[in-house]
Structures are given as C-alpha cells and as structure tokens.
Amino acid sequence: MFAAERRQLILEMVRANGAVSLRELARVVQTSEVTVRRDVRALEAEGLLDRRHGGAVLPGGFTRESGFPQKSHLATAEKTAIADLAAGLVEEGEAIVVGAGTTTQELARRLARVPGLTVVTNSLLVAQALAHANRVEVVMTGGTLRGSNYALVGSGAEQSLQGLRVSRAFLSGSGLTAERGLSTSNMLSASVDRALVQAAAEVVVLADHTKLGTDTMFQTVPTDVITRLVTDEPPGHDDRAATELQALADQGVQITVAGGAAGPSSAPGVDSVPAGRQQRRDVPLPGQRRNHGAGPGQQLRSALLGEQPPGERAARVADLRRR
Template identity: 90%
Template sequence: MFAAERRQLILEMVRANGAVSLRELARVVQTSEVTVRRDVRALEAEGLLDRRHGGAVLPGGFTRESGFPQKSHLATAEKTAIADLAAGFVEEGEAIVVGAGTTTQELARRLARVPGLTVVTNSLLVAQALAHANRVEVVMTGGTLRGSNYALVGSGAEQSLQGLRVSKAFLSGSGLTAERGLSTSNMLSASVDRALVQAAAEVVVLADHSKLGTDTMFQTVPTDVITRLVTDEPPGHDDRAATELQALADQGVQIAVTGASGGATTTGSGGPGASGTSGGDAVPARQQRRDVPLPGPRRQVPGAAAGLRATALGEQNAGAERARVADLRRR
C-alpha cells in the first residue's frame, strides 16, 4: 500500500471512530506502528487530525464519542486482559455498580462467576452479560435509552441511584489524565457516571493505554476520587503514557497494569493500603503479580528507608562499643 493510500485509510478510520489507537491503525493498514506514527504526524501537519498519546483523534482538541460498533473492535485484547485483572478485585457477596462501556461489558462476563454478587448498572450490555448468572442479582437503573452505547441516561437514571451505597464502582470513559481525571464526550453519560461514583466507597477505572493522556469534554471522575486504575502495559516507545501513569500514581491512584504475558504489575501511592491490591488474594491465582515501580523518578519505599536507618544506627552503636572496649584495654 502506498503512503497516500495508507494515510487516506487512517484518516477515514479516525473520522469514523473519533479516536483510534496506533496499534489498531497499524493492524488495519498492515504496517508497523513506527510507520503509522509517521503517517499520523504528516496528517497532523496538514491539520486533518490531532495526535494523542498512543493514537489519533479528530482535530479540535476534544474527541467525539464513538458508537458501540466502532468501540467493540478497538483494543479488544487489551480490554480482555483489563477485565480479567479487574474481576480479581471483586469479592463474593459484594454490592457494586458497573457503568456502561465495552470494557465494563467484558468485566461483567467475568463477574457472572462470582456468587452472591449484586450489580447495579445503567448498561443494557452489562445486564445482558449477567442475565443468565443465577448467583448474581442485577439491578437496573431507570432512565432514557441512549442507543449509541445501549445505556440508560437522564434524570430517571440519576434519581434511581439516590440513596444507594455500594462498595465499588467500575467505570470506563473516553479519556484519562492525571490533571483532570476520567472524562467522556457525552454530557448525559457523564452525569449518570457521576451519580454512580457518588454511590460507591471506592472507584475503579478501567482504561486501556490509548486513553491515557486523552482529555474529552465532560469530566466524570476527578483524579483525587479515583481509587484504582486498571490498564494495560503501554508499548515501550510510548513514553507519554508511562509518564501519565507515574503522574496518576504520584497523586495517590493505585495502578494495576496487565503485562503482555498475562501477568499483572501493581503499584500504589505508598500510603496505607496502597499496595495496588485490595486484600492480598484479590488478583486471581492464574495471574502472577509482580510489584515493580512505574517508569519515572525512583521513590524511596518507606519500609526500605526504615531498614536502612536501622542498619546505619546498628553500625554506629557497634563502632561506639568497639571504641569503649579499646579504651578499657588501654587502661
């Protein structure tokens, strides 16, 4: 495929979907991400699209929301891995809320195996995924059906959530930044998602790496309200996504990252309970956890610092004791 043909196809994909990851563009045009990145840079120079962390969006600074058919074919492997990991943070007998989205739909399919679970949702797709789970109770909100993402929105949905209290909220969105938090492109969806958040003690965001650094019109969840982010491992060349992850961790968000091998990298803010998991056995046994720091400036682990101080103090005391014994011998 010639460069002109390739760039035309890239432009058509972005116009159809609003936002497309470099990985998906490379797959469709059957070339490397390096070549696609060069094409995207050329199209941006012509003012035909805007580059974002790990992808391309419509020009103008904010992406528009894609419909469900387009979203369902984007980053499918990443969404599956994210859903596998996120399901490990749900315990038997919990009551949770699950928002609308293709990633949360994948999560719902895995929650069908959790006994005694109660799921409150405004998503027809989430409810459908749990419809035949006889050990899971599903509670639907009221509201008006928004056909583009099969979700119930509006005042009816928001009012049905008043007075509700659950342990966790699992949400997705169109973009996530450390500065502004989770955002979406539709005002009605954002309003219902905020009501879901107000009902939960903890907020878990599910977002693949292409959404990191992307900012859209309506803020859903401020960064300081997000308890945990579950995402996939950014490509090695995507320094900006890695930087965004570090910035989120610095603001206290616990980060759980799926690895290419199916494992999970977890890290947190360093505060109490910020180990990156909720209870040591929350991640399924089939996933091997490895606790490593995110890319960026190294931060001293409090426990390690205490150990170093104790070692230094012990050496100092031992030195003083040796000096005292030598003094006694001289006498």
C-alpha cells in the first residue's frame, strides 16, 4: 500500500471514530506501529489530526466527510436542474468521463437516452444508472472500492485512465472557489478526479450553489482548467455564491445557471436558463467576440474554451500530468 493510501485510510478511521489507537491503525493498514506513528506525525503536521499518547484524534473543529446517504438528500431539486442542463451538452457518439458524486449520478440517469455514447467512470452509481441503456457503452476503471461514495479509487483506478482521451469530463466535488477551483475532502478521490481531468479535452464542473465559495482540503481541478460550470441560481441573500460566480466568470469559466429568469443574468459570462428547459445559449465573456460565420458546433466550442488559443488549455492539462 502506498503512503498516500495508507494515510488516507488512517484519516478515514479517525474521522469515523473520533479517536483510534496506533495498534488498531497498524492492524487495519497492515503495517508496523513505527510506520503508523510516522504517518500520524505527518498528518498532524498538515493539521489533519492530533496525536495523543498511543493514538490519534480529530483536531479541534474538524468534522468528518458526509457519506452518500446524507449527500443524496441535500439540494435534490438543484441537482436535478443541473443534471438536466449538463445532459444537453452531451452529443450522440461522444466519449466522456463522469466522476463520482450525487450530481453526476443524476446526470448519468439522463445520459441513458443518448445513442452511441461511451461513458468512462469510476463510480458504481453512475455505472448502475446506465446499466440498462442499450445504446450506451460503459467502461469502468479498476481500483479499490471506497464505500462511502461507491467510487473506485487508488493507483488501480489512476493507471487504468492512462492513455485515455475523451472530449469532456463531468465532475463534481465538495467545494468550488475562484481561487483554488474544485476541491474535495478525500485525498484518494481527488487523485482519481485529477486523472479523469487529464483524459479530457474539456472539463465541466457540476456544483449547486451550496458548494460555491467553499474550499476543502484537496484540490482536484484548478480554476484555469475548468471549461464550464453548470450550477443553479443562488438565493437572493446568498452574496457569497453570487460573488464567487462573478469571480469564476472573470477568470474565463463559462457559466450556465439553471432555474433563473429567461435571458442572461446581469453577471457577464453567466448564462441563465429557466428551470425545465434544457436548451442553452453560450454567452461570451467580456472581451470575447461571437463567431457568426462558424457553425453551431464551432460556436459552442469557442464559448466553452473561452476563445483561448487552441494549445493553451491543452498545455495546462499537460502541465498537470507532470506534477
């Protein structure tokens, strides 16, 4: 077991139990107490847990990650609206990757109607949603099952994605900020999400307004790699979410908002689509020009890529591979 995987297991045990002895940690991760003590010391240096005599405990104010049953009941209407819009981005015969999460699971349920689609995923729930879609081919990664969100993680999952190339990646996470991009509270999940991003020409993030302005431990997708954000309309009193949307648009992320009033919102670069409608308009960011001479597919691609030179975003993804 790699050190990163071992330390993630240690973190999950401490979060689940509040306090765990070194002996129990060593038994579960199948290594010596000396190695576990070194891992605990490293995790404490990162502020992820506190050492106690003979064991490890949660640091003050640190809460454990919510499991799938809890997440599946949060912002359900918003996730449904987001999934409806995101499904409209997928075309017949396309090859895409879909990450784990409750919002991506909703997306998968809508992709069953897209003929000739190939979906690569590390999520058992996404695969289950498409299991009976006769016209959709589902390819699953390898890896180790993470029971809290029914996702395959670890080196096996990451290695199975090497050499893969698809048109788009659809991902969700625990938080999204303009400063750090998409993030999650789980180290192994973040690592697999980064591998999914490396396989895609474009990255679409699905995040409801409750995740906007929230920053969690592990970065998965830097802001300058995100092509598009599909989200819902923040409540009028949620200034933090509205500010974050504007900041993301200012950094070149094309934003589509579900559930808003007809027509584009007041924020430049933000496209608002009424609930129940899957059509979309691609609104140029400040300084962009519409290409009226191009066909619909070319116009969409230009909007998604923010009118950047073709090599820039690919170069950024290539840079991530070298990290």
